[in-house]
Amino acid sequence: MVEYSEKVMDHFKNPRNVGVIEDPSGTGKVGSPVCGDIMELHIKVDGEGVITDARFRTFGCGAAIASSSILTELIKGKTVEEVAGLSNEAVVEALGGLPEVKVHCSVLAGEALRKAIDSYHEKRKHI
Numbered sequence: 001m002v003e004y005s006e007k008v009m010d011h012f013k014n015p016r017n018v019g020v021i022e023d024p025s026g027t028g029k030v031g032s033p034v035c036g037d038i039m040e041l042h043i044k045v046d047g048e049g050v051i052t053d054a055r056f057r058t059f060g061c062g063a064a065i066a067s068s069s070i071l072t073e074l075i076k077g078k079t080v081e082e083v084a085g086l087s088n089e090a091v092v093e094a095l096g097g098l099p100e101v102k103v104h105c106s107v108l109a110g111e112a113l114r115k116a117i118d119s120y121h122e123k124r125k126h127i
Helices: 006-013 062-075 088-094 100-125
Strands: 026-031 038-045 051-059
Touching: 006 062, 026 100, 038 062, 038 100, 051 062, 062 088, 062 100, 088 100
Parallel strands: none
Antiparallel strands: 026 038, 038 051
């Protein structure tokens, strides 16, 4: 049986920032064919490059939902540049740890963030 920290269980049972953002500044969608988890992250970025809102939709296990939820809390209020290098280890640490078999969920969260940032930069090229 997999053991989760209290923080993981809290973010799984009471996920923060669930949903979508209408007209997002960037969107990242990733999935894992191995476990079937799918994450979609939407970010809203202001004129100063600050992430003012972040929302997610995740289909997956408790660790995937918790990783998505904590990710939104970690990036809101920070600039795109500040969070661009956010590692999956930072997600794991913020959750108080993840079982080794579930660390891939934090990797998906990082990939979703990178794709959302790439999407944001691509949209800015066309403004």
